[in-house]
Amino acid sequence: MIEVEKKFILTSDQEKALTEGAEFLGEKKFTDSYYDDAEYSLTKQDIWFRNRDGKFELKLPMNVSIEERVSDQYKEVEDEKEIKEYFKFDASKSIMNLLEERGYKPFCVMTTTRRKYQKEGFGIDLDIIDFGYTVAEIEYMAKEKEDLREVTNKIIEFAKEHNIITNSVVRGKGAEYLRRYNPKHFQALIEAGVLK
Numbered sequence: 363m364i365e366v367e368k369k370f371i372l373t374s375d376q377e378k379a380l381t382e383g384a385e386f387l388g389e390k391k392f393t394d395s396y397y398d399d400a401e402y403s404l405t406k407q408d409i410w411f412r413n414r415d416g417k418f419e420l421k422l423p424m425n426v427s428i429e430e431r432v433s434d435q436y437k438e439v440e441d442e443k444e445i446k447e448y449f450k451f452d453a454s455k456s457i458m459n460l461l462e463e464r465g466y467k468p469f470c471v472m473t474t475t476r477r478k479y480q481k482e483g484f485g486i487d488l489d490i491i492d493f494g495y496t497v498a499e500i501e502y503m504a505k506e507k508e509d510l511r512e513v514t515n516k517i518i519e520f521a522k523e524h525n526i527i528t529n530s531v532v533r534g535k536g537a538e539y540l541r542r543y544n545p546k547h548f549q550a551l552i553e554a555g556v557l558k
């Protein structure tokens with residue numbers, strides 16, 4: 363499955379419209395640590411390697427150019443064996459060995475409180491992040507063969523139906539964290555064409 367998601371900063375009226383009639387799936391709190399080496403080798407390729415509450419996960423870009431970027435399209439790899447395969451790393455060694463050998467260190471640690479909803483086949487996440495940032499995500503799980511542009515349009519249509527109209531790209535929490543706390547890394551990603 364491919365996760366297609368679009369982020370929005372909502373007014374309280376928009377948040378109300380979006381969650382009205384939605385099924386509330388629950389609230390959870392999780393802490394993410396994002397890893398990279400000193401050259402930002404991963405994030406400069408839009409690869410996001412994180413540990414979420416003790417479990418490693420990889421978010422791999424679906425080769426969407428920054429000009430065309432109207433939504434986030436990432437493939438998620440959560441299986442440790444597959445993560446090691448992706449990094450062409452010895453399967454008999456641990457992920458900790460991988461971090462050590464490749465020089466991957468945490469560059470961002472943040473805790474998110476997430477309220478999850480479901481409405482008309484879309485997932486809605488309302489994220490409140492500990493460093494003072496709140497962002498909403500509307501997501502749709504697409505099948506490998508689905509046209510991702512069409513899926514993005516579906517998300518935009520759904521948002522419009524709730525009076526959420528935005529043409530701007532909303533920064534994800536990782537990008538916002540870097541902008542605030544690690545301008546050097548943030549600038550490197552702008553120069554690499556990963557962030558705007």
Ligand code: V4E
Pocket residue numbers: 408410421434499531532533534535536537556557558
């Ligand atoms: C993909 C990404 C980053 C990692 C965090 O991604 P995000 O979607 O915010 O995480 P989260 O917690 O919602 O993941 P989920 O629980 O849905 O799996 S940090 C920056 N990016 C990429 C990115 C980009 N290239 N451009 C912009 C404007 N924002 C983010």
